[in-house]
Amino acid sequence: MTTGGTAEARARDTAYAAFFARISEGLLGDPSVPLSFQRVVDRALEIVPGCEGAGITLRGRGRESESTAAATSELTLEADRLQYDLDEGPCLDSVRGGGTLVSDDLRHEPRWPRWAQAAAGLGVRSVLSIRLHSEEENIGALNCYSRSTGAFAPESVELAEIYAVHATGVLSQAQLVTGLRTALESRHDIGVAQGVLAVTYEISYEQAFELLRRLSNETNTKLRDVARQVLTERGLPAGLLP
Incomplete structure (x- = not known):
């Protein structure tokens, strides 16, 4: 049983490696289509199970506050904006060093009471925020939203975290963060x-x-x-x- 489990885990890891190699190629492989933050969030919808809306929060520096660099829907933009206005929420906590944060039902979320109530009023139920950072730079956070409760299972979180690593790499390589x-x-x-x-x-x-x-x-x-x-x-x- 142990051997079978190990073989299964290796097969899964191999499949993941091949899958994300194709993702990196997809993000950078077509020189005729410039890489953009929008392209990264659009692919997140395809890659992260349960994700119905995705956005990238860019970390504020100096006099700047956090801002959304790209989003897949108006709902995503509004959910992000509420976090900035209220100065609370998972994407802000992720950007500021909180790592990966998940909420299965914002109607019963004590960590961000004002934002959770407002986001739930928009119809958002689940949220997943993952910090985008490298050794050189803290870019911000990838935010995934869903209208369903419990949308982000452990496998979804794992896939999103791996995708965030790849996205951080290609964004830094394309020097998009510095330009923006x-x-x-x-x-x-x-x-x-x-x-x-x-x-x-x-x-x-x-x-x-x-x-x-x-x-x-x-x-x-x-x-x-x-x-x-x-x-x-x-x-x-x-x-x-x-």
Whole structure:
């Protein structure tokens, strides 16, 4: 019996290895289709049994809060957004070092009482959140949602955890995380710079953005760099005035 069990386990591991090798090839194998966060969450629907909606929460840094990089449905986006608004929930706990978290029925979930009640009101019953991280970087979390209770059996959790490892690897390899973080940081700086100019010169936010854009074009300086100089000098940077 022991030998048979071992042989069965080896066969399962071999099948898993082959399966996830195909997944990695599927994520990176077609050079004509750029890898995206959306592609990763779309594949999660196919791979994780019980998953009816998937999203990726990107870890906040500095002044940033957590945000959803991609989602498969409006329900997923709303369930994620409620976690950010309430500052509680499994994806936040996973991102902040909690590892893998599962809830079989949010109607009876004491760990995140406000979020669980709100998510259950949307029709969500089960949730699975898995941290996406490597030795170099903590990316965020993969979130899987279901309208059914007890949707994520141990096998589903195991498959999701293995998939998360592969997804983390291909996302890092494609440098998507760095690119998105740069975009988010730039957007934040541009928005704050608009506010500084609007208050300092008593102009509208639209006029402030147009001023930033004009300075960027006329001085051949990237918009985010103009914004950062505005933040440093708390006004129009003398070195960029045409």
